[in-house]
Amino acid sequence: MSDFVIETWELTKQYNGKAGCKNITLQVPRGSVFGFLGQNGAGKSTFVRTMLGLLHPTDGKAVMLGQPIGSVESRKKVGYLPELFRYPDWLTGQQLLEHHAELCGLTHRESKAVIKNVVELVGMAGRERERIRGYSKGMQQRIGIACALLSDPELIFLDEPTSALDPIGRKEVRELIARLRDQGKTIFLNSHLLSEMESVCNHVGIIHRSELVVHGEWRKLSSVQPQIELTVDKDSGSLQNVLPSFVTASQLVRQEDNRDSWLMTLDQDNRVPALLQQLIASGVAIHEVVRKQQSLEDVFLYWVQRKEGERHVADHQNHV
Numbered sequence: 001m002s003d004f005v006i007e008t009w010e011l012t013k014q015y016n017g018k019a020g021c022k023n024i025t026l027q028v029p030r031g032s033v034f035g036f037l038g039q040n041g042a043g044k045s046t047f048v049r050t051m052l053g054l055l056h057p058t059d060g061k062a063v064m065l066g067q068p069i070g071s072v073e074s075r076k077k078v079g080y081l082p083e084l085f086r087y088p089d090w091l092t093g094q095q096l097l098e099h100h101a102e103l104c105g106l107t108h109r110e111s112k113a114v115i116k117n118v119v120e121l122v123g124m125a126g127r128e129r130e131r132i133r134g135y136s137k138g139m140q141q142r143i144g145i146a147c148a149l150l151s152d153p154e155l156i157f158l159d160e161p162t163s164a165l166d167p168i169g170r171k172e173v174r175e176l177i178a179r180l181r182d183q184g185k186t187i188f189l190n191s192h193l194l195s196e197m198e199s200v201c202n203h204v205g206i207i208h209r210s211e212l213v214v215h216g217e218w219r220k221l222s223s224v225q226p227q228i229e230l231t232v233d234k235d236s237g238s239l240q241n242v243l244p245s246f247v248t249a250s251q252l253v254r255q256e257d258n259r260d261s262w263l264m265t266l267d268q269d270n271r272v273p274a275l276l277q278q279l280i281a282s283g284v285a286i287h288e289v290v291r292k293q294q295s296l297e298d299v300f301l302y303w304v305q306r307k308e309g310e311r312h313v314a315d316h317q318n319h320v
């Protein structure tokens with residue numbers, strides 16, 4: 001059994017030669033919560049819909065759960081909650097699930113047990129006999145996820161699962177995703193809500209202007225730009241003159257009680273001892289050193305800005 005539930009090679013889906021997603025080469029580890037992150041229009045939904053066989057790729061190759069995309073076999077063990085779903089609101093949650101169970105090919109007998117199970121899993125037990133029109137958005141999202149779980153999928157695609165929800169609804173969905181992860185399922189989440197994704201994803205892929213910028217464990221991606229906050233005596237006025245070259249950026253972020261706090265960006269993670277030695281030798285009085293935890297937003301912005309920088313250089317070279 002492969003360690004990856006999704007593998008793609010230069011997968012491309014364009015609309016009349018434009019937009020969509022382009023040359024996506026990506027692996028999604030089994031059992032991960034994978035956040036596919038990008039701005040509006042970056043190409044996230046196009047990628048997912050291509051993986052699900054709803055769109056035909058323009059180019060490239062992809063395998064999902066060991067089967068080529070588009071095959072019925074590859075789709076059998078996959079659940080999908082689209083971004084803009086709308087269920088008939090006169091149905092009860094139970095009726096909706098019964099219809100979907102029928103579409104999944106479950107017998108009446110099988111579906112009874114399965115529905116009971118998924119309703120409990122999404123935290124809707126006791127509410128499934130109520131009409132959908134009376135559900136909050138968070139409950140609608142959870143009943144939608146329940147539909148996606150009916151076939152006991154190994155891989156679940158959720159397209160912007162929390163974007164329409166209030167903070168309580170978002171928390172409910174995050175907790176549900178964690179429960180699914182604990183059951184060994186792989187969850188592929190499309191989102192542009194980075195703070196939402198931060199606590200729930202362990203792997204991410206960043207897509208920008210249709211192209212994949214980077215992918216991997218997001219905590220590892222954050223170590224490319226190590227930062228520390230250094231608090232020194234205000235008198236250390238010449239601090240910037242004594243900074244070694246491996247400090248790639250420094251910014252004064254706070255001034256209080258005769259002390260200055262600087263945010264320093266280092267070229268490598270292991271530079272802190274050398275930096276401190278050099279500063280002390282130069283007479284800088286250091287009061288505090290705090291390693292700055294990068295947020296997922298920091299990581300996203302770093303990679304997107306880097307990609308934009310490369311694009312500008314390429315554009316410039318093409319014009320000279």
Ligand SMILES: Nc1ncnc2c1ncn2[C@@H]1O[C@H](COP(=O)(O)OP(=O)(O)OP(=O)(O)O)[C@@H](O)[C@H]1O
Nearest residue numbers: 015019020038039040041042043044045046047192
């Ligand atoms: N059916 C279509 N025909 C033509 N262009 C399309 C079509 N669907 C999407 N696009 C274009 O492809 C690009 C990627 O769209 P896509 O919906 O995949 O992005 P997204 O990252 O999912 O965005 P959002 O976060 O807003 O849902 C956009 O420029 C969009 O306008």
